[in-house]
Amino acid sequence: MITVVGGGLIGLATALRLADRGHEVTLQDPAPASGATHHAGGMLAPVAEVVYRQEPLFPLMLRSAELYPGLMGIVEKHTALPTGYRTEGTLVVAADRADATHLAELAEYQAGHAMSAERLPLRQARALEPALSPHLAGAVHIPGDHQVNPRLFAAALLDALTALSVPIVRTQADTLPAGPVILANGLGAGALYPGLKLRPVYGDILRLGVPTHLRPLLTRVVRGFVEDRPVYLIPRTDDTIAIGATSREDDRPVPRTGAVHDLLRDAGRLVPGIEECDFLEATTGARPGTPDDLPYLGKVNENLIVSTGYFRHGILLTALAADVAVHLVEGTDPGIDLAACDPHRHKE
Ligand SMILES: Cc1cc2nc3c(=O)[nH]c(=O)nc-3n(C[C@H](O)[C@H](O)[C@H](O)COP(=O)(O)OP(=O)(O)OC[C@H]3O[C@@H](n4cnc5c(N)ncnc54)[C@H](O)[C@@H]3O)c2cc1C
Structure with a gap:
């Protein structure tokens, strides 16, 4: 046994x-x-x-x-x-021009390592995900990243x-x-x-409910850089969206108020419609780091x-x-x- x-x-x-x-x-x-x-x-x-x-x-x-x-x-x-296995792929977007430079470098690095990542004109990214902000500065489509x-x-x-x-x-x-x-x-x-x-690396993460009139707000994972800060939005099959995540090693295993604020602000820069969503949960998990x-x-x-x-x-x-x-x-x-x-x- x-x-x-x-x-x-x-x-x-x-x-x-x-x-x-x-x-x-x-x-x-x-x-x-x-x-x-x-x-x-x-x-x-x-x-x-x-x-x-x-x-x-x-x-x-x-x-x-x-x-x-x-x-x-x-x-x-x-x-x-x-x-909740979904294979629609992932969009990575940039909030401003400096973020777009970062994104372009990342896409180049990915291509250099034979990874499938395609730069998309914003119009095309918004055709895939109409809820994306019209004010973004760049987008990359990664079809092989799932959830x-x-x-x-x-x-x-x-x-x-x-x-x-x-x-x-x-x-x-x-x-x-x-x-x-x-x-x-x-x-x-x-x-x-x-x-x-092993050491705990804490991450704060939020869960929002998408109201009926906005469904589906997103269909694929949207990751982004906002003034160099990473943030992601994960649309689930149950019409909720997860927004994450912080990374901190301060031994405080509960959601930090500032983290909740930062995640919502940055996610809202990429997908403004989240402001219409229901706030369901903020939690903190400990990643097992080495x-x-x-x-x-x-x-x-x-x-x-x-x-x-x-x-x-x-x-x-x-x-x-x-x-x-x-x-x-x-x-x-x-x-x-x-x-x-x-x-x-x-x-x-
Ligand atoms: C906010 C956040 C977001 C994340 N997002 C992603 C992501 O998008 N993609 C990704 O790949 N990873 C992500 N991760 C990382 C991922 O969650 C972890 O790497 C993964 O869950 C580790 O799984 P595990 O089974 O090793 O550990 P855990 O899920 O921590 O499970 C360990 C289990 O062991 C049990 N246990 C502990 N001690 C004992 C004992 N003595 N006897 C018996 N049982 C015991 C516990 O009860 C627990 O159930 C994220 C983590 C966090 C915190």
Whole structure:
């Protein structure tokens, strides 16, 4: 029996992939899907999220995006619940001319790394998304960047695990369980396997309801730069829009008033119609960060696979994490170089 410790998206999808392949699995989490997964935007954005000098991350992100449709197929085999998976693509826009320069540089960098990103005349961007402000300074279309709704996806995964008779043990693991274990409990992993250097990177995120007369306000993810500040708007299948996200390491796990204000102001510069929306929620999640922003993913001994530290990309990297875990359990080649993800690399 394999124990998956942690039922965020990483643990849930890992348990599903294993159970789907006939392995006996138990999932242990006192409150599944209550960590970063509960707060995440859900963008599957290997191209728009490209970060300079993060070369080891690209292949992982691109590979995970490739694996997503297959993972979704497996989920759909075991549950009829929705996941909010949408493949309409992403628009990245610039609020002013300096932002447009930044956007053009990013598009050039993306093209230089063989990523699909196309600069669009604003007229065309507004034809795709009429709610965009007429005062923007530039737009790029990224057809391959998709999205899920992390809360729906987690609920669907839990339902699929139940359908596969996977026991869900709702207690906290205070020590490593006996037998084969996959440690996928996000920020909690360091307490069970010392040597992992995990830290919380807080993100504030908002949820708005689109009133009936404005629906759909948007159909695809809109990301943007507003005076160099990044902001995104994610339209969900349930007529809500998520607006995010801040990034701060001040140990204050509740939404900051200034952050709510800044996010609404910047999102309103890109899509003025959000001012007509209903304000439903502001929450703060803790991303499981590592010193080099790369995950800890690998087999550390006969009985233990570590799978955590997915930082800003854990929703996207869920498909990869689950796939790699299956290969490591079965002793087959994961087909991707995991040297940069060595769980021991920060051990003193
Ligand atoms: C505001 C915000 C927006 C984000 N947007 C995106 C995005 O658009 N795209 C993207 O790819 N990523 C995004 N992320 C990052 C993403 O949310 C995380 O990388 C991802 O959720 C990590 O998943 P996880 O399963 O490893 O951890 P978590 O979701 O944190 O889950 C860990 C689980 O482990 C359990 N646990 C902890 N300790 C124990 C223990 N001792 N025993 C048993 N269980 C335990 C917890 O209860 C929890 O359920 C965002 C994050 C935030 C905060």
